[in-house]
Amino acid sequence: MTQTHNPAVPEHELLTRKSFLRTLTAPDWLFALFTAAAALFAQIQAAHHMDVYETVILWSSAVSAVLLGWFFKPMRWFVPGALLAAYGAMQLYGGNIARTETFFLKYFLSSQSAIMWQCAFVFFALAAYTAGGIVAKRQHRDTNTLLGMGTAFAWVSAFAGFTGLLVRWHESYLLRPDAGHIPVSNLYEVFILFLVITALMYLYYEGRFAVQKLGGFVFTFMAGVVCFVLWYSFSREAHTIQPLIPALQSWWMKIHVPANFVGYGAFCIAAMLGVAELLAIRNEKNNRKSWLPPSQVIEEIMYKAIAVGFLFFTLATILGALWAADAWGRYWSWDPKETWAFIVWLNYAVWLHLRLVAGWRGRILAWWAIVGLFVTAFAFVGVNMFLSGLHSYGTL
Template sequence: DVYKRQVFILFALITALLYLFYEDRHRTRAMGGFALLAISGAVAFLLWYTLDRQAHHIQPLIPALQSYWMKIHVPANFIGYGAFALAAMLGVAYLLRVAVEARQPTGLLARVLPPLELLDDVMYKAIALGFAAFTIATILGALWAAEAWGGYWSWDPKETWALIVWLNYAAWLHLRLTKGWRGAPMAWWAVIGLFVTLFAFLGVNMFLSGLHSYGTL
């Protein structure tokens, strides 16, 4: 339906805006192609969903979604999703740069790809921003749940996987800040973390059922 299409558009828009922010801040466009991977993936999924699932038909929102909480909970969530997606794409760029430097340190890709220090720094900042936004979204979601269902937490599959996502990035940041972990292991972690996030975002709706099941994808 139109609501599901809008969330994919919101994801692509927020990811693009986050990239543009970091591009302006660091005065480089070298990360743009990798950010475009995440945006293109969202657009491709949106097109598939629209055409294959007949999502262009307009349907009214169910009562549970007709709330002022939706206007703040959902955008906060998608700032988190967009930041995590951007961090994962920068993780891919980091791993590619490492491989290129090991094989062709003076080749074209080595000259085009952003420096490892920049990729590591922006990846960290994106995850930190995403974690903050996702934390706020989770708190807002709990308040919304208390109003709608009478309880802050019910171990619904969506809630459980949101907690898994939160713990994943909390651990990433903890090890970065307290143990100084960085480099390729953290880049791999950022990439894998995106798959965890994607399952929380899409997989739960496709394969599991619960209070957050507002229709199948």
């Protein structure tokens, strides 16, 4: 019997599809099976809390997690591990929030303790990456034990933060069974999400391009964010779980906010890579042996980060417009938050245009990415602090 295929699909695409499927191993399929089983278990356990939209989001997230695990192999242990740790915390709670004082919850698995571990390991990762970079510079080597420790600490920080968010989700239902919610409703929670996403994105690029020596740049910025989180937590008690205000009681929030922070994380990584590229360019211009990767490699990673961030930020902006239409009856109102979101979008649209169409390279794009960090930071935090509008519920 002769084998046939759809003539509408080019033969080279069929070969690409076959080769991708052939790359999937038994652990890949086991990961997919585990993720599907976890989603089914979550739906059965929380059916009384979920409507049709949340069910769609749950299974869409499961499919996305499988595809991400197939694309980025470490996610095959990261996602199941965090789910199992969070489920262990749920069992320790046993439906009673007062059990937070038990040993493992108090010091490891409650949301606040897990998030504190995340913050600590950000600093551990920064110290290891920085020391490893100094050693690499002296020994003229691309990697060493300290850099490897930095990578390990970065994974632990992301794992602890993601686990903490999952447990915090459960804790919100223990505190208020009728008002539990996904933990992306205030600045404290989204900063934790931001730290998780930024760490994971950096770790992907680190593994993809073998650039461990750039970890010190990215985690310097993340350490600054952790300092803000700690101040915000202790001075404003922002870590306490509060009920959702009416404006946020929407399923749109569950997809708009995470997409937004993939964009924010990517743009912040790009800014730190811009600093690294400027140093690399200076060393290359002065014919000095650089301990950093070549400036062209750094710029390529920066470009990929901005491209991914721009895609997700565009998606988040569209979702935000749909949410606005559902909540306020209009898609766009030039509210300060919306205006600055457009400025951020336009800034990186121009950056991509200049690189892809005009062919710009080098120092000017690095500086542009660095300045873009301040534009993004003002859109993220500054608008909440200094301007008022329809999004004023996000104030500090």
